[in-house]
Amino acid sequence: MEEQILILSTSSSEIKFDVDDFLRRLVHEVKEYARPPTSNFHVGAACLTNRGNIFLGVNVEVEKCALNRSVHAEQCMITNAMVGIRNAELEEYRRKEKMKGGKKTKEEREKERRKEHERNNNNNNESNEEEEKEKIVKIAITHAPCGHCRQFMNELRDAKDIQILLPGMAAMRLEELLPKAFGPLDLEVPGDEEHREERIKRRKSEGSDAIVVDEEKVHVRTLLLDGCPPNPRDRDGLGTMEKFCKLLREALEDGRIRFGQFSFGNLEEEERIFAAMEELAHTMAHSYAPYTDSPCAIAIPLEYQRSLEERWKTGDKRSGMRFYFGASVECAAYNPSMTPMHAMQVALHCTPFRPSSYKKSSPEYGHIGTRPLFWSQRRCPISIYVFGFRDAKISYAETLKKEFEDIARRNDTDYAPQFIVKEILFDRHMFSVEDPQDVIVREYERIRSMFVEVLDWYSL
Amino acid sequence: MIDTTKTRGKEEEKKERTDEDETKDDEDEAKMMTIKEVVRDACEEGGYALRRRNSSLGVNECTTTETTKGGEGGRGEGSSYGVYDDGNDERRKRRRRLVVRSVVGGTDSHPLDVVLRNQI
Numbered sequence: 204m205e206e207q208i209l210i211l212s213t214s215s216s217e218i219k220f221d222v223d224d225f226l227r228r229l230v231h232e233v234k235e236y237a238r239p240p241t242s243n244f245h246v247g248a249a250c251l252t253n254r255g256n257i258f259l260g261v262n263v264e265v266e267k268c269a270l271n272r273s274v275h276a277e278q279c280m281i282t283n284a285m286v287g288i289r290n291a292e293l294e295e296y297r298r299k300e301k302m303k304g305g306k307k308t309k310e311e312r313e314k315e316r317r318k319e320h321e322r323n324n325n326n327n328n329e330s331n332e333e334e335e336k337e338k339i340v341k342i343a344i345t346h347a348p349c350g351h352c353r354q355f356m357n358e359l360r361d362a363k364d365i366q367i368l369l370p371g372m373a374a375m376r377l378e379e380l381l382p383k384a385f386g387p388l389d390l391e392v393p394g395d396e397e398h399r400e401e402r403i404k405r406r407k408s409e410g411s412d413a414i415v416v417d418e419e420k421v422h423v424r425t426l427l428l429d430g431c432p433p434n435p436r437d438r439d440g441l442g443t444m445e446k447f448c449k450l451l452r453e454a455l456e457d458g459r460i461r462f463g464q465f466s467f468g469n470l471e472e473e474e475r476i477f478a479a480m481e482e483l484a485h486t487m488a489h490s491y492a493p494y495t496d497s498p499c500a501i502a503i504p505l506e507y508q509r510s511l512e513e514r515w516k517t518g519d520k521r522s523g524m525r526f527y528f529g530a531s532v533e534c535a536a537y538n539p540s541m542t543p544m545h546a547m548q549v550a551l552h553c554t555p556f557r558p559s560s561y562k563k564s565s566p567e568y569g570h571i572g573t574r575p576l577f578w579s580q581r582r583c584p585i586s587i588y589v590f591g592f593r594d595a596k597i598s599y600a601e602t603l604k605k606e607f608e609d610i611a612r613r614n615d616t617d618y619a620p621q622f623i624v625k626e627i628l629f630d631r632h633m634f635s636v637e638d639p640q641d642v643i644v645r646e647y648e649r650i651r652s653m654f655v656e657v658l659d660w661y662s663l
Numbered sequence: 664m665i666d667t668t669k670t671r672g673k674e675e676e677k678k679e680r681t682d683e684d685e686t687k688d689d690e691d692e693a694k695m696m697t698i699k700e701v702v703r704d705a706c707e708e709g710g711y712a713l714r715r716r717n718s719s720l721g722v723n724e725c726t727t728t729e730t731t732k733g734g735e736g737g738r739g740e741g742s743s744y745g746v747y748d749d750g751n752d753e754r755r756k757r758r759r760r761l762v763v764r765s766v767v768g769g770t771d772s773h774p775l776d777v778v779l780r781n782q783i
Contacts, residue, residue, distance in 0.1 A: 218690075218697050228694065232702035236711075257713040259705055283711045553711040 226251060226343035227368055229259070234345050237261035237276065238552055246276040250284060251341040256291075258284040263552045265576060267613040272606075274545050277344065277352040281359070282532065282541065282549045288337050289489045336360070342377075343368040353381040355539040358491070362386070387493070387535045444488035444498075444590075446634040448481050450643040459644050476654040479504075479526045479588075480647070487590045490530030494537065497595035500530040501543040501603065502588040505578065507556040525556055531599070543589075543599055544606045551576045577611050577620060584621040588654070593628045600626040625653045 209220045220228075226249050234247030241264045248260040260280025264273040274282075338360040347369055348356070356362060356377055363378035378384070454460040455477065462473035479502060487500035504526050529546030551557065558578050577585070587607060589600050604624045612619040627650055633642065705713050 218694055220694065225698070228698050229702060232698055233706065233711075236702075236706040259702075259711040259713075261711075279711075286710075287712045553706075555708045555710055 222251065223341070223343075223368055223374060226257075226341060227370065229257070230343045230345045233259045233261060234276075238263045240264055240266040241270070241273070246345055248276040248280040248342065248344045250280055250339045250343075252284065252288075252337050253340050254337050256284075256287060256337070258287055260549075261552075263548050265548065265610050265613070268610060272545075272548075272610070274541070274548055275349065275352050275355075277342070277348055278355055278532075278539075278541055278545070279549045279553070280342070281339075281355070282546050283553060284339065285489065285491075285530075285532070286528075286550070289485070291337070292489075293485060339365055341366045341368060341374075345370065348380065351539045353377070354384070354536045355534050357381055357384050357386045358534055385536060442488075443629060443632055443634050444484045447484045447629070447643070447646070448488070450634060451477070451481055451484075451647060454641075454643050454647065459641060460647055472655075473651075476651050477647075479654065480650055482526065482528060483588060483590050486528040486530045490543075491532045494533045494535060495596045497591065497597040497599075498531065499543050499589065499591045499595070499597070499599050500528060501547060501590070501599070502526045502528050503547065503585055503607075505551075505585070508558065525554075527551060527554065542602075542606075544603055548576060575611070577607075584623045587622055587624050589624060589626045591626065591628055592631050594631060598626075600624045627653060 209222050209225050229249045230247040232247070233249060234245040237245040237247065239245060239262055242262075244262070246262045250258050250260075252258070258280055260276045260278070260283055262273065262276045263279055264270075342356065342365055344367070348367070356365065359365060363376060363384075365377045366374045367377055367380055368374050451460070460477075462470045462477070483500055483502045486502070487498055490498040490500055492498045504524050506524050508523075527547060527550045529543040529548075529550050531543050532541040532546065534540045585607075587603055589603065591598065591600075601624075604622050607622040608619070611622070701713065705711060
């Protein structure tokens with residue numbers, strides 16, 4: 204087994220750690236950042252990926268709310284890893300786009316698109332050629348994971364081989380913690396009809412009730428971004444959202460979308476809308492909903508206090524505004540799944556932009572668990588932007604509004620903001636054909652008009 | 664007659680052991696202090712992530728250690744996407760840069776720079 208050492212160095216010193224030891228120590232510090240107003244039970248988790256990134260997680264409960272509103276540390280950690288890896292992919296994409304450089308004509312793009320299409324067709328069944336994607340290899344937790352979390356972690360890529368590090372115990376594989384597991388391969392994956400007969404045949408021949416799937420032949424998405432950017436088979440239509448981002452960017456570059464074209468000329472505002480729209484589509488493309496076929500992503504805008512330096516630079520003393528994003532993450536066993544609302548809880552708890560008094564080191568640390576998740580002090584309704592597919596089996600829009608209002612009301616007795624849901628639905632394969640009619644420009648205009656109000660409220 | 668050499672030997676051993684223990688304790692304390700700092704930065708300013716700098720760009724591009732410009736949460740990548748102005752300038756200043764290098768298989772093959780990233 205290869206030795207793994209991690210070196211932490213500052214300008215004055217250098218400390219070597221055994222990786223396992225580092226992770227075990229890390230989680231004991233991380234747990235102090237948990238938000239458990241109900242249980243008062245602090246849990247910390249950390250995972251190491253094959254590319255050397257470390258993501259952290261804590262349990263996030265919401266005061267006075269039912270226990271199914273709580274997010275476990277392992278779920279929080281996996282959500283953070285998803286966001287981190289998703290952002291890394293975005294970075295890579297932007298870098299490549301930048302390297303290609305220069306504006307291209309529509310014809311040049313057409314050519315490129317055709318080439319790419321051919322390349323994709325040729326590579327459809329050759330996924331092995333892809334470079335190894337990022338995956339979690341070690342998870343450290345302060346306490347033994349509950350059954351719910353063991354099941355949830357079983358969705359991860361190469362789950363059975365993940366090493367679990369628990370206090371006072373030697374490292375063990377997830378397979379040892381969850382023997383004879385029910386997992387993604389036991390379910391008939393929606394859209395995989397072509398292998399149904401084969402599975403039934405094998406099931407009968409083995410005299411078993413379990414649905415047997417030939418892993419080599421069936422491409423089953425696993426948590427942590429399999430299939431995105433577009434899965435060649437794109438069962439759940441997530442390639443649509445990737446394509447949406449791409450077309451949007453292209454339309455902006457070749458001038459079909461121009462900031463200021465549709466509004467009263469506030470370019471900064473248009474830019475923000477465009478970016479939020481793109482990010483939300485990207486978040487949806489990376490949501491994980493293979494079991495219900497209902498990928499969904501949400502965004503909410505909240506204010507943050509500008510730093511002194513930023514105020515000085517911009518001359519703007521008012522608070523700024525940021526969008527926060529959350530996406531659905533499902534589990535083969537259904538119940539341990541996370542709704543976009545759960546993911547939003549993680550986003551709001553873990554963002555560095557929450558007010559400083561919410562952080563551990565602040566004098567108000569004693570109140571960390573009772574600080575409201577929604578810190579907006581504006582006396583205006585908060586919009587929740589929901590991206591989803593028209594034909595999805597689950598619609599989150601209505602439940603989201605109730606959940607948000609419920610949490611906000613219990614959170615802060617002085618001020619409970621109202622929420623307005625703006626649901627933006629797409630056809631599943633709407634961008635799979637070429638776009639001669641400038642559908643993307645119409646879509647942009649449709650979505651933009653739903654975003655405008657919020658920026659008016661925040662008067663940026 | 665009392666054999667003083669034996670007693671001295673034991674005393675010396677004891678002293679050595681105490682010294683060793685003390686060194687270990689010091690090391691342990693230093694480790695804990697460093698970890699505390701890493702966690703504080705990650706959880707308060709880094710979006711709960713210790714992220715290898717430019718990990719998506721490949722190991723060879725991760726060699727910068729003392730960089731103070733931009734940071735991933737700042738104007739750098741955020742603004743290239745045009746989304747966020749962030750309020751992190753002050754935090755960036757007081758942040759002590761920590762370098763994490765992971766040595767796999769005994770070779771210094773993965774120099775890592777922990778850039779505490781504002782990811783959400």
